[in-house]
Amino acid sequence: MHILMIECNPNGIAGIANALELGHDVTLVSVDPDFYLSVSPLTEAAYAHPNCQVVKSEQAFSLDELTDLARRLHEAKPIHGVTTYSEYHTVHTAAVAEALGLPGMSVDGARNARHKHLTRTTLAGTGIRQPRFAVATDPAEVEAAVREVGFPCVAKPSDGTASLHVLHLKDEADLREYLAELAQVADYGRGVVRIPEIVIEEFVTGELISVESCVLAGGEVVNLGLTDRSLSGFPYFIEMGLTYFSGHPLQEELFAATTAVLNGLGVDFGFIHTEWLLGPDGPVLCEVNGRLAGGIVPTLMEITSGVDPYLEVIRQALGERPELAFPRETTASGHWFGSPVAGTVEAIGFDALTDLPGFHSALGYKKPGTAVNRLSRSNFDWIGHIIFTGGDRDEAAKRCQDGLDRIDLRLSVEVAR
Template sequence: MHILMIECNPNGVAGIANALQLGHHVTFVSADPDFYLNVSPLTKAAFEHANCQVIKSADTFFIDALVELAKGIHADKPVDGVTTYSEYHTVHTASVARALGLPGMNVDGALNARHKHRTRLTLAGTGVRQPRFAHVPTLDHALIEAAVREVGFPCVIKPSDGSASLHVLHLTNETELADYLAELSKVVDYGRSVVRIPDILVEEFIAGELVSVEACVHKDGRIVNLGVTDRCLSGFPYFIEMGATFLNDHPQQAELFAMNEAVLRNLGIDFGFIHAEYILGKDGPVLCEVNARLIGGIVPGLMKISSGVDPYLEVIRQALGEEPEHPIPGKIVASVRWFGSPVDGTLSRIDLEKLKALPGYQDALSYRVPGRPVTKLSKSNFDWVGHMVFTGSSREEASSRCEAALDLIDLEIAVGVAR
């Protein structure tokens, strides 16, 4: 079968590699294929595979041009399925699937999830619990300042089309707001030709634990909630994800599952693997955001460990029109912790070998090789240096094993240049 993959994410390269191993043909379209060579050890072999065609195109983020490119690919070798693991390209994938007459999410549903202001506006009045919010369709500082005053401090401000917690900030005063707007004014894209839309969302800050519900929506509209992923976040003012555990016995699971079905149906999300985040507020779950794709990071790996089902491959199988298997968590609980550098610098050495002797060890990986620059772990998930995965018989055991292992990472960063 021939799969058209529109961009990806670093860990999603594993899905491409697995599809190639199964004998599928993959055409991978990216504005910057070298990006993946620098962030995943699987990329080089995948790109050099006889069944993989890599197309570099600056048009990847421009839907009309991308559709024409996809039609040309389809004419040369008929495409059987189109998909992505990239948050930035969910609407593009839905648009190409529609143009080629292939399985995919309807474009309006993809837009309602992709643009956070559309999520809020579409769900307003439906009974779904959301923060109070204000949508500003432009980077007009006066309008944004007025929106912040309307919502009140403390609040959370974010671009409507962001990802990986990039440019998401907890604000407590006017000075922080002014600094944020000055910084955001310089941001015109997110890299890989992904142009930022001007819309800004200001939301009431809701205190509480952050979790997500992983789900699969079948082509007949049936929603299957797979499990709950708990999340560990860094301290304010940023919201960097530092850990996650995939489980099937969260104490609020029934309420979360019911709410998730209402969210997906009201947004018109009718196909694919979906990742929706909720804050567990004092009055119950509050919707944070919806991502119309498989959860990112290493969490699909946790899902595979616990369920025995590879969600990366199930995304591809569903795109090919097959009935996907459900990676529902089993008795084994898997947990991940990400780690980073306390300073900007160059990675001199990293040693994760000591972790392999610990109970429950599954995997540990550095995203950088010695000699590569690293940024201080401070603003977003893009600051991660690596991850570790451990299992246990419970959320508590798996998580505690991860926390203990963090102290055994041997990390050296060069922070200056001798003169």
């Protein structure tokens, strides 16, 4: 079978590698294929595989150009499935699947999930609990939107991801700084152009938790499990730790609300990641991602369930019924880490972790000689992660916390004189 992968993400290269191992042909379309060589140790071997074709296209983010390219690829070698692991390309994937008559999410559903302002406006008045919000369609309208919602509030680009340019605003000074920063952001890199809409939302306090789901062909929503999340870097929102598990006291309410959200948005196919804030009055919808959870969540799902979600995404795109990653006895927890200061990586070592109870794996993302920023603004500041298992959520998470102290991170830092 021939799979068209429209961009990817660093961890998603594992899905491409798995598909190749199973004998599938994979064509990856990317604005910058070399990017994946720098972020995943699996990329070089995947690119060298005889069944892998890498197509570099400067127009991969243009729906019309991408659809034309997909039709040409399909004529040369019939495509049987279209998918992505990239948040930026979920609408593109849906559009190409529709154009080729292949399984996929409705384009409207993909767009409603992808663009946060459409999520908010589509669900307004449906009974889904959301924060008070206002949408600015132009940077000049942001100040008025903040006035409407009031301080404190959260500002976020409608099409952002990885907490990039998401900021807690407490006063006028924060607002001025945010507007100045946003004025410099025209795109997210790798050909991804930012849309103008900015969402201003009421600041809701409470635990952040996500529901991992799969919408089967025909629109049946199956909720799989929960991923808790710890945040750092306030007033920015950087995800630092997480555990994939089952059994939260609000699980049934969260599952029912997630089903209502996906149905309301028209999200009718694929693995979906829906985030909730557990506010004082109950769960409040944070956002919906119309694709498999990012980061190391799929790895935690596989450890906990025995099912590889990356591979199931591909199987579903090929028209097969995916195997579903329900949590079982073992609980997996992960924690990212970054640098306390800007500098250049000399070494990242994990030898002191390997004998700790529950240690599963660890990975440093930066090679020696790589310059890194201080962990401060977004998930892009991560420089590695560790994963531990335990008998339950608390044990697995505690083992991760203990393991952080054993990481050997060495940096060279310029000292001001």
